[in-house]
Amino acid sequence: MTLQNGKNNKRILIVGSNGMLGQSLTTHFMFNNDVYLMCASFENESFYENVKYSKIDISSQSEVKLLIKQFSPNVIINCAAYTNVDGCETEKELSWAINVTGVENLAKYGRICDAHLIHISTDYIFDGENGPYSEDELPSPISQYGKEKLAAENAIKIARIKHTIIRTNVLYGATQFGRPDFVKWVYNSLTEKKNIRIVTDQINNPTYIDDISYAIGKIIEFNKLGIFNIGGAELLSRIDFTFKIADYFNLDKSLITPIFTSELNQPARRPLKSGLIILKAQSEINYHPLSIEKTLSLMKRNLVEH
Numbered sequence: 001m002t003l004q005n006g007k008n009n010k011r012i013l014i015v016g017s018n019g020m021l022g023q024s025l026t027t028h029f030m031f032n033n034d035v036y037l038m039c040a041s042f043e044n045e046s047f048y049e050n051v052k053y054s055k056i057d058i059s060s061q062s063e064v065k066l067l068i069k070q071f072s073p074n075v076i077i078n079c080a081a082y083t084n085v086d087g088c089e090t091e092k093e094l095s096w097a098i099n100v101t102g103v104e105n106l107a108k109y110g111r112i113c114d115a116h117l118i119h120i121s122t123d124y125i126f127d128g129e130n131g132p133y134s135e136d137e138l139p140s141p142i143s144q145y146g147k148e149k150l151a152a153e154n155a156i157k158i159a160r161i162k163h164t165i166i167r168t169n170v171l172y173g174a175t176q177f178g179r180p181d182f183v184k185w186v187y188n189s190l191t192e193k194k195n196i197r198i199v200t201d202q203i204n205n206p207t208y209i210d211d212i213s214y215a216i217g218k219i220i221e222f223n224k225l226g227i228f229n230i231g232g233a234e235l236l237s238r239i240d241f242t243f244k245i246a247d248y249f250n251l252d253k254s255l256i257t258p259i260f261t262s263e264l265n266q267p268a269r270r271p272l273k274s275g276l277i278i279l280k281a282q283s284e285i286n287y288h289p290l291s292i293e294k295t296l297s298l299m300k301r302n303l304v305e306h
């Protein structure tokens with residue numbers, strides 16, 4: 001448990017700590033004796049015992065102001081977001097309030113205590129015509145979610161706060177709580193002999209959540225500012241990712257039906273030829289993501305036992 005508050009300890013605030021990435025970050029930092037950790041998320045309580053926790057709605061300026069004033073963080077890691085991509089198309093006001101206004105609030109009050117804001121963004125700020133993308137590629141979002149995430153990046157850039165924007169894509173990894181990630185969904189479906197339809201035309205480098213937590217640790221350690229792509233080691237289509245999962249766990253691949261994204265008739269358009277080039281992170285923070293096979297081996301126990 002991390003409750004020391006020594007003079008040299010970094011005061012880290014994780015916002016959205018109960019989400020998929022938030023859980024990985026919490027476990028990454030909670031046993032670090034050099035860190036004085038505060039977690040905050042939308043739910044009444046933290047999923048983890050033994051961490052300091054505050055319920056927060058980041059779209060509320062007064063709640064953000066109070067928490068930041070009371071905790072006075074050196075580092076704020078924001079992984080809170082309205083992440084339902086299709087929901088953003090119909091819930092524009094709500095999603096904007098969280099994905100943009102909420103980030104503006106964190107930047108505004110974070111700046112007052114001279115915090116370093118580390119914000120999680122996405123490859124959905126691109127149109128998916130010509131990926132994989134480097135950090136300096138021109139954004140061109142094709143969905144409301146993508147527009148909001150880009151607006152948040154821009155809001156941070158003009159807020160005059162020390163900041164790092166991390167762009168990532170297709171997160172996966174074992175979490176103890178909340179909705180299953182893609183790997184668990186595939187594993188559970190195929191184990192239960194359910195047919196699944198998987199798109200062949202979306203290309204990404206899926207990113208293991210513990211790799212992002214590691215990268216964030218390095219960004220804090222080296223005090224790196226600016227934009228960093230943090231993606232996985234392998235660029236592949238969603239169906240090839242699914243086949244890899246099926247192969248690794250020896251599951252029945254005949255249950256997987258290949259389809260095109262257009263057949264799903266989703267409200268929000270998806271960037272198809274996407275993915276993120278990670279050369280900058282490799283050279284500047286020694287970021288070397290694990291292979292998909294290695295991550296599946298790490299997830300095995302969690303999947304099989306639960």
Ligand SMILES: NC(=O)c1ccc[n+]([C@@H]2O[C@H](COP(=O)([O-])OP(=O)(O)OC[C@H]3O[C@@H](n4cnc5c(N)ncnc54)[C@H](OP(=O)(O)O)[C@@H]3O)[C@@H](O)[C@H]2O)c1
Pocket residue numbers: 015016017018019020021022040041042043056057058059078079080081082083098102120121122123168169170171172
């Ligand atoms: N998942 C991906 O594939 C992916 C890909 C690229 C980028 N990202 C980005 O990575 C970040 C983390 O994603 P994730 O998959 O870990 O998301 P997630 O599992 O949906 O977690 C988001 C967390 O934020 C909380 N939250 C929502 N509204 C809030 C509010 N108003 N105030 C405070 N907390 C609020 C959520 O609580 P509730 O659950 O109660 O709503 C949830 O705990 C996000 O910024 C996302 O845009 C994700």
